[in-house]
Amino acid sequence: MTTKTKPRFDASAIFLPALAVLLLLMLWAMTSSTLSKNLPSPAKTWEVSKPFVTAPFEKRGELDQGVARFAWYSLLLVAKGYAIALLLGAPLGFILGWSKLFAKSFDPIIQVLRPVSPLAWLPLGLVLFEKSHPAALFTIAICAMWPTVLNTALGVRSIPQDYLNVARVLQLSPTKTFFKVLLPAALPYMFTGFRLSLGIAWLVIVAVEMLTGTPGIGGFLWQEYNSLIYEHIILCILTIGIVGFVLDRLMSAVEHRLKAA
Amino acid sequence: MADAGFLELGGVCKGYGTGDARSEVLADIDLSVARGELVCIVGYSGAGKTTLVSMMAGLTAPDRGTITLAGKPVTGPGAERGVVFQNYSLLPWLTAFENVYLAVDQRFAEWPKEKKRAHATQHLALVNLAAARDKRPSELSGGMRQRVALARALAADPEVLLMDEPLSALDALTRATLQDEIARIWETSKKTIVLITNDVDEALLLADRIIPLSVGPAATFGPAIAVPIPRPRDRKSMNHDARFKAVRNEVIAYLLGPGRRRGEADRAAAPVALANASESGAEVAA
Numbered sequence: 001m002t003t004k005t006k007p008r009f010d011a012s013a014i015f016l017p018a019l020a021v022l023l024l025l026m027l028w029a030m031t032s033s034t035l036s037k038n039l040p041s042p043a044k045t046w047e048v049s050k051p052f053v054t055a056p057f058e059k060r061g062e063l064d065q066g067v068a069r070f071a072w073y074s075l076l077l078v079a080k081g082y083a084i085a086l087l088l089g090a091p092l093g094f095i096l097g098w099s100k101l102f103a104k105s106f107d108p109i110i111q112v113l114r115p116v117s118p119l120a121w122l123p124l125g126l127v128l129f130e131k132s133h134p135a136a137l138f139t140i141a142i143c144a145m146w147p148t149v150l151n152t153a154l155g156v157r158s159i160p161q162d163y164l165n166v167a168r169v170l171q172l173s174p175t176k177t178f179f180k181v182l183l184p185a186a187l188p189y190m191f192t193g194f195r196l197s198l199g200i201a202w203l204v205i206v207a208v209e210m211l212t213g214t215p216g217i218g219g220f221l222w223q224e225y226n227s228l229i230y231e232h233i234i235l236c237i238l239t240i241g242i243v244g245f246v247l248d249r250l251m252s253a254v255e256h257r258l259k260a261a
Numbered sequence: 262m263a264d265a266g267f268l269e270l271g272g273v274c275k276g277y278g279t280g281d282a283r284s285e286v287l288a289d290i291d292l293s294v295a296r297g298e299l300v301c302i303v304g305y306s307g308a309g310k311t312t313l314v315s316m317m318a319g320l321t322a323p324d325r326g327t328i329t330l331a332g333k334p335v336t337g338p339g340a341e342r343g344v345v346f347q348n349y350s351l352l353p354w355l356t357a358f359e360n361v362y363l364a365v366d367q368r369f370a371e372w373p374k375e376k377k378r379a380h381a382t383q384h385l386a387l388v389n390l391a392a393a394r395d396k397r398p399s400e401l402s403g404g405m406r407q408r409v410a411l412a413r414a415l416a417a418d419p420e421v422l423l424m425d426e427p428l429s430a431l432d433a434l435t436r437a438t439l440q441d442e443i444a445r446i447w448e449t450s451k452k453t454i455v456l457i458t459n460d461v462d463e464a465l466l467l468a469d470r471i472i473p474l475s476v477g478p479a480a481t482f483g484p485a486i487a488v489p490i491p492r493p494r495d496r497k498s499m500n501h502d503a504r505f506k507a508v509r510n511e512v513i514a515y516l517l518g519p520g521r522r523r524g525e526a527d528r529a530a531a532p533v534a535l536a537n538a539s540e541s542g543a544e545v546a547a
Contacts, residue, residue, distance in 0.1 A: 162350040165320055168337075169344045170364050170417070180363060184354040 040231045048231035067217070067239045074205050074216035075243070081140025082201045089145035089197065090190060093152025097186070103153065114146045118204040122211050132212035136205075143204045147196035155189025156182065188259045195251035202244045217243075267296040267453060268317070268421055273326035275312055285479035286312050290326065292472065292482065294421075299447050299454045301464035302482075303512060304474025304520075310457045311347065313474075314425040317455065318344045330421065340368050343419030347426040349406040351398040357409045358394040361385055361416050368417040384416040385409070388442065404435035408442075415446065424456040428463065437496065440466055444493065461512050465505055466494050471512055475520035483515040 025042050032039040040048070052067045059065045096103050096110075118139050125135030163185055167177040209218030217239055224232035273290040276283050286309035294300050304310055315321045316328060319338040328335040330342065351360050362381040369377055385394050388408035398406050407427055414422055427443075428436045444467055447454055458464055464471045465488060473483040490504050499505045 162346060162348060163352060165344075165346070166350050166352065168320060169318055169342075170367050171338055171340060172363075172367055176367065180355075181352065184352070 038230065040234065045231040045234050048229065049235040052232070052235060065215075065220075067220075067235060070215070070217045070220045070236075071239055071243050073214075074209065074218060077136060077209075077214065077216060078140060078198075078201045078205050081137045081204075082144055082198055084137060084141035085145035085197055085201065086148055086194065088141060089148030089193070090152050092145075093149040093190070093193070094156055094182075094186075096149065097153035097156025110146070110149065113142075116143075118143045118207045119211070122208060126212075132214060136208045136212055136214060139208050140201050140204050144197045144201035147200065148190070148193040151193025151196070152186060152190045155186030155193075158189060159185040188255070191251075191255040191258050195248065195255055198247055198251055199244065202240075202247060206240060266293045267298075267331060268292070268294040268455070269327070269329045270317070271327045271329075273316065273323045273328060275309070275316060275321070275323050286477060288479035288481050290482060294453060294455060296420075296453055297451045299456065299467055299469050300472060301468035301470070302455065302457045302472050302474055303461055303464045303516070304457075304459065304480065305476045305516070306459055308474050308477040308480040310459075310474060311425055314344065314423050314455075314457055317421075317423050318342055340417055341420040343414035343417055343422045345407070345410050345414050345422065345424040345427045347429060349398070349403075349410045351406055351409055351413075353398050356395050356397055357385060357390060357401065357405075357412075358382070360398070360409055361413045364413045364417045381416055384412040387415065387446065388412045402435070403431050404439060407431065407439060411443075411446075415450070415452075419452070421453045421455065424454065426457055426459065429459060436460075436463070440496075443467060448492065461509055461516075462496075462499060464488075464512070465490075465499065465509055466496060471508070473512055473515045473520055475516075483520050486511050486515075 028039075029041050029043075032041040032044075049067075052065075059069060096106065121139045121142050122135060125138035126132065129135045129138060159182060163181050167181045172180065205216065206218035206221065208214070209216045210222040213219055213222070217236055221233055221236035221240075224230075224236070270290050270292040273287065274285065275287045276285040278284055290313065292300075302310065302313070312321070316323050317335070319335050319342065322336075330339075335342075351357075352363070355363065358381060361384055362377065365372075365377045365381045365384075369380065372380070382391070382394065385391055388411050390405060390408050390412065393401060393405060393409075398409070401409065407430075411427070424443075428439050431439065440463055443454075443456070446452075447467075456464075456467060461471075468488050471486045471488060473486070474480050475483060486508060488508050490502075490508070495502075
């Protein structure tokens, strides 16, 4: 009889992704040397990007800053726009989930507005607010709020009748019913919405910065494209991806804790 | 008994749907429960027992007929009526203590906080759950959850306790223990209890009066059957004591006879105790 106290270390969990990365790098290197001469090779990309990565918080000039610093600017803008999205989206979702009349009336509008691209909202934001910063926030908020709205509504609709009966039998006040029963019951669903909303907010930020020229990871990407430093485009893409991945992991960790409770 | 007709139902009917699609669930329900009485309503699954509790609790209104408590019509939920639901209905994000405290805090809002906390703690102790006060429902067994639900209902100090198949989801041993606790709590608190069950032996152990509910649709009450057996009742003697046998036979005779005449019996599941009526009690006493 074998008694294993520790689970065996799963080498394939590290080995396989590493192999895939290596394969992709090779494909990239081959493409840049044969098919598309404009595409910088991996080695060249690393060489040109090195100062931005090794000193990620360095500020050498307005347009010459470390990637982490640029990403930080973007994150700040996302945080503001995301906060607005949640503040608008969660209450809207609650009303939508609670009132059948409201849901019937507004559902078509939501379904039409939901798929509109950030690129389409931004000019409207600029018309409305006449400045790029509030227009950026407007765009992030209006694009990112839909998953929060829909998941909150779903969460509210999924509250078991039993809990509502308990609230009625105990004669809880509306405030207490909301904070002690409705909100905790809907919260796991709401968090799924929050996580998806954050993902969208991070997608939107790049487009918004590119169009408005706001300093940030997306603005940097566009500026380096205009300056013909193509290596930095790849650097920016990788940074955007990694930051987005980390944000999603963090949110889903919180989400899992909530669902387990 | 003093104060007869404390909880009164007169000609209560309830159905769902309209027009041709309408189906009567309960028809012509008359009930009069005295203050301090423990009444068990025994009936088939799906006969509308939960609907009956919902109406007495004030969660749904009857289509016709009246429900009064101490002469006052029941129009909605009220603190004077506590409810124990079949599926416990505890809030899973609150601990056992917090679930009970929620009721206490609402019912006795004017009390100082310490008094409310002590009251909640005391009621958890009443159902032998003092040690589990900081556990969440997911960490508790079915029996413990139902104890918390019982404590929550009792802590609000209702005049009537309405229990909707409170023990039907529990295993036989746990059910037996909780039956004894309900009997004990009723003896000490002398609350009026209406307990709905599909277990004839449960009703035999607990009830002053057993009221059989016929099979649905349009289920209605059969004649009330008094249980003239002194307390505390011994479950071990249930299978050979002539008094138990007599009452059990009377209940079963109605449920399988006139209570079933509506021709829908095949579709409804018979009360659990009917199938093994001759041996039941043995399973919990063993």
